[in-house]
Amino acid sequence: xxxxxxxxxxxxxVKVVGDLExxxxxxxxxxxxxxxxxxxxxxxxxxxxxxxxxxxxxASVRGLSGVVITGNxxxxxxxxxxxxxxxxxxxxxxxxxxxxxGAVYNLLKQ
Amino acid sequence: xxxxxxxEGYFMLKGGVFQDAGAASKELKDALSSVGAPTQxxxxxxxxxxxxxxxxxIHAVAGSLSYVxxxxxxxxxxxxxGPGIPDIDLAMKEGYTTAxxxxxxxxxxxxxxxxxxxxxxxxxxIDTKVGEGTTLDIVVKLHDDDEASGG
Numbered sequence: 001x002x003x004x005x006x007x008x009x010x011x012x013x014v015k016v017v018g019d020l021e022x023x024x025x026x027x028x029x030x031x032x033x034x035x036x037x038x039x040x041x042x043x044x045x046x047x048x049x050x051x052x053x054x055x056x057x058x059a060s061v062r063g064l065s066g067v068v069i070t071g072n073x074x075x076x077x078x079x080x081x082x083x084x085x086x087x088x089x090x091x092x093x094x095x096x097x098x099x100x101x102g103a104v105y106n107l108l109k110q
Numbered sequence: 111x112x113x114x115x116x117x118e119g120y121f122m123l124k125g126g127v128f129q130d131a132g133a134a135s136k137e138l139k140d141a142l143s144s145v146g147a148p149t150q151x152x153x154x155x156x157x158x159x160x161x162x163x164x165x166x167x168i169h170a171v172a173g174s175l176s177y178v179x180x181x182x183x184x185x186x187x188x189x190x191x192g193p194g195i196p197d198i199d200l201a202m203k204e205g206y207t208t209a210x211x212x213x214x215x216x217x218x219x220x221x222x223x224x225x226x227x228x229x230x231x232x233x234x235x236i237d238t239k240v241g242e243g244t245t246l247d248i249v250v251k252l253h254d255d256d257e258a259s260g261g
Contacts, residue, residue, distance in 0.1 A: 034164075034222035037157050038229070042149075050217045054164075057132025061139060061156045078129055086136075 003066045003089055009107050015075050018089035022065040027104050033058050047100055051075050056082040070097045116180040117141050123166040123173045131167050134175045135160040147252040154230040155184050155250040161223045162188040162246055168213045186248040194240035
């Protein structure tokens with residue numbers, strides 16, 4: 001499933017429109033950036049509570065399909081700017097991480 | 111894969127200035143793409159470089175990262191001005207960290223930096239002296255054959 005299609009089917013706000021044609025190959029859930037660097041796989045959608053600019057750099061280096069920032073928080077302007085320049089989709093959602101992961105899981109299993 | 115002409119890059123890193131972290135790794139990734147290195151090898155080099163960048167930003171006052179792509183490998187040299195690593199074996203242990211709270215709050219400082227670097231390179235040399243600084247010499251091969259190092 002493409003990122004754009006996945007987002008359309010989720011209760012989420014798109015803060016930065018990156019490459020919406022990227023295939024979502026799976027999902028990675030972690031707030032530890034070194035863990036994501038070490039273990040995430042290309043194309044995975046990253047779900048995290050972190051919202052600082054390093055998140056974009058990690059997503060970009062790993063070739064992730066997008067980042068969902070949970071907890072309904074304000075995204076730092078620096079993060080938005082960086083995501084725009086690196087074409088990384090940033091999505092926010094008011095749901096809990098559990099709810100978001102569940103929704104993504106169900107969509108990807110369809 | 112052999113590159114005839116060396117491709118090089120140099121970056122200054124300043125302690126605590128995390129906003130631009132990953133810039134060196136990103137440029138390295140693009141440079142490796144431009145010479146046609148295999149995706150898996152590019153990713154390994156970028157991860158190793160990123161962790162090395164973060165180590166300087168988290169622990170040191172200042173430092174630098176440079177890379178040279180030549181003869182089928184990339185050599186990444188990361189050097190900083192202190193504090194140095196008192197016990198390398200301990201620092202290499204997954205989960206051990208001396209990172210400050212601000213770094214942990216950002217999701218760094220999980221004690222995975224040096225182990226991640228080691229796992230994602232083919233040769234790692236650490237020169238360190240407490241009170242003076244640390245230099246990492248990281249080599250990542252750009253051949254796809256054998257998949258010798260896993261990753």
